[in-house]
Amino acid sequence: MSDTSSKEHPPQLLDRVVIRFAGDSGDGMQLAGDRFTTSSALLGNDLATFPDFPAEIRAPAGTLAGVSAFQVHISDHDISTPGDAPNVLVAMNPAALRANLDTLPPGATIIVNVDAFEERNLRKAGYEVNPLGDGSLSAYTVYEVPMTSITTEVSKDAGVKPRDAERSKNFFALGLISWLYTRPVEATAAWVNERYADKPLVQEANLRALKAGFHFGETAELFESSYEVRPAELAPGEYVNITGNTATAWGLIAAASRSGLPLFLGTYPITPASDILHELSKHKEFGVRTFQAEDEIAGIGAALGASFGGALGVTTTSGPGIDLKAEMIGLAINLELPLLIIDVQRGGPSTGLPTKTEQADLLHAMYGRHGEAPLPIVAPKTPSDCFAATLEAARLAVKYRTPVMLLSDGYLANGTEPWRLPEIDELPVIDPGFATGTNHVDGDGVAAFWPYLRDPDTLARPWAPPGLAGLEHRIGGLEKEDGTGNVNYDGANHERMTRLRAAKIAGIANDIPPTELDPGEGDAAILVIGWGSTYGAIAAGVQRARARGHQVAHAHLDHLNPFPADLGDVLSRYEKVLVPEVNLGQLSRLLRAEYLVDAISFTQVKGVPFRAASMESAILELINARGVGPVPGGPSEGAPPAEHPGRTFPSNGSNGKVAD
Amino acid sequence: MTDLADAPTGDQAVAVPLTTRKDWSSDQEVRWCPGCGDYSILAAVQMLMPELGVRRERTVFLSGIGCAARFPYYMNTYGLHSIHGRAPAIATGLAATRPDLDVWVVTGDGDSLSIGGNHLIHALRRNINITILLFNNQIYGLTKGQYSPTSEVHKVTKSTPFGSLEQPFNPLSLALGAEATFVARTHDMDRKHMMEVFRRAHAHRGASFVEIYQNCNVFNDGAFEAITGKDQRADMLIPLVHGAPIRFGTEGQRGVVMRTDGTVEIVDATSVDESELLVHDEHRDNPGLAFQLSHLAAGPTEPTPVGIFRDVERPEYGTEMRRQVDQVIERRGPGDLHHLLRSGSSWTVE
Ligand SMILES: Cc1ncc(C[n+]2csc(CCOP(=O)(O)OP(=O)(O)O)c2C)c(N)n1
């Protein structure tokens, strides 16, 4: 099995491929995709993944609502998105085929589990006639593989009941795709051995299915050839493949370790944020305390209580959960205590799209509290960047004694990419800078502790957790006198405190890097600027436009409040500013308000990330509108390969653009 | 990562200094209405603190919003006046991470039973190491006199001019139903009784719940007069004494017995044999009898038990949380960030 190439047909080289595993929620497609990703990562490919699963845990089997998919993009060069359109679709049943067909470009390969294409399943998927027989798939190369029957057959003599054996068909599919793309299956076999060590029958059935799939590819002569995607030229170093949620959890542990603060997570389970809780709760050896509260309010309340006690208090949530936390965030702003609020954004309003991504909480993070209540906002741009962004959020929270909002999203949370591991001692050190003694002498010469006596540089107040004699003090949500912290309702004092709180946050602009700008070559007239998880799609879209000979600049914001100090300057250098977002135009509003710039909003809210192709066409449209015709040039790096023609998307023609 | 509870603050080596009430009083002017029952509760707490042998710097008073919730400002300790109803949640994070602290939660009947009801029951169930003082005045004081979840049905208030329609909560029954390990009741007219109950509540490890009948002389004056008035007390308050038969009345002429169906009733103690009287047992594992006693009076107009209803031991949350952390560290060794990042399958690019 280690000889992965078929002798007669040497594998064909591909520079990249996008594979989509799709099946029923119970079919184990996430697992198959994940294992395929791991072996590709171990082979050294660059990659990006996009798990796309239904909100229902088990929608009725065989229905469109129950289809769960995992898309992986592997490449021999640097890539930034999970791919617009799959080159290969693995469809475990008719519903999986139907649900994903419109993402497939003509010429794509479809591998179906033909056993599942029987009348009942066809009906459930809404097919009147079998699409495998009616010519409707003629634009594709379709391979019909009896996955269920082979999988059951190979485990017949292993003592596994046929019903149980059948459940290993995801491993058959994985084995087959592994052969097709020349991935060794040893690592997966080892994983199966370990994972199912206490279930020998399941272990055996999965191993047999995996091998059967691989051998089927080799021997069935169905496929003209296998393919190979060579390792990418990644910077030297040690890599892991990581999801955004895991990177966030590890970033929290790193923040605790680099600050010496005990980590306390107070949270309430909600998709897609829960995995941060799951991951953190595994790592008590770091002194991590995780608390599953009775609701989101208690989650953040407990985190704030822990911060008051001198811990690094963190809360994680998503969707409706962030609404519930608003009042406590306001208290934390008033108390001026460090606190991390991690919002893994999902589609809304209300319960909305629990498992789908969106970027629509930016204005909520900015303004979603009563009163003047500013807080810093940080957003990761890729799954692995969640690590650094979390550390940065913690740095700001501790240094400025303020709650900080980290805006991740569903796509980052579950998507993966290879991450070059940092050296620990390169990570920033966070100094808690606890108060150590009294800081004021009263008129009568008595030493006192004033909880709101600010650091003149940062405007941050002292952090004095209970425990030190002489520093006893009372704080609360009522307006307080600057300095003493005593309750104070005086109008002039309130004005002073309101402006001080705002100035403290605004001042952070001097403590963050300048705008991350890729100006491109030459004089670009157009700037595309984004934030958060759109980074990869924007980068790819900009690359494609450049490959067509256009000058386009790309800026990305890691800090949404305050903005980098040079942002106004950067924006003013470009004639047109395009702002793609997975919302109805939130950053564009902030940029317009802040800098009087004619930001052009380009938005979609379909629960999925932007495609590079739609980004490209939005950029091209803007270029054409400017009257500068595209400079002819062959597609190269980043441009869509011929078999994936870039699509064009309608514009709504009004104040914004709509992507697919 | 250090554990703040272990952080050397230097005070462990030094004996707890002797203090007086004055040391525990902050410099802030107390701003309750003149005559409010809150004053006497504050006095009882401030007078008790020097007797407890605890340190001011290891003591935290935490509250939500309401008249009662102003309490922390008046204590010369660490203090946090938070938001309406959420103090038990905030206290949970504090107490769970700082087992070295004495955390007191001061709350009102609206604060803890209306907006914060959920946090209260969960803090009790989890047995968080906090001492909850619920100032029950059966009214919303701070918002100027609306009915509260402990107001009697038909109560006429600003928001219920034709009378409220709601069955009130019985705070003690609620706490017992929420698996509280320490449940007690006292009232603002008897400083000695308050101090004794608070002392016991403080000594209890885990969540202690104390209901204090508190007079709001502005919006609900005299709500407890029928039982706490100097002349009424002997006949209307039923002192619960651990290990003793439950009796009351100026001559001890009335007592409590258990009926055959498990409910309790007040009887003429002179007409039954002493052995038939119910002997109070704070440590009874089953909360059923304590629940019966909490329901003995339908409201503060009938003979009402006061004192400690229940005091049982159960693992305390913060200690358990810490034990779990310690166990994992012992098994795996202290966490190493370098290894954590490599805990999945990593690969090297040369
Ligand atoms: C979220 C929120 N809702 C409402 C209020 C207004 N409010 C303040 S105190 C209070 C009721 C207080 O009653 P109680 O807890 O019984 O305290 P008391 O004033 O009687 O001591 C209300 C409704 C608030 N501060 N916050």
Ligand code: SF4
């Ligand atoms: S309103 Fe009532 S409870 Fe509030 S301070 Fe005045 S008397 Fe006391």
Ligand SMILES: [Mg+2]
């Ligand atoms: Mg009240």
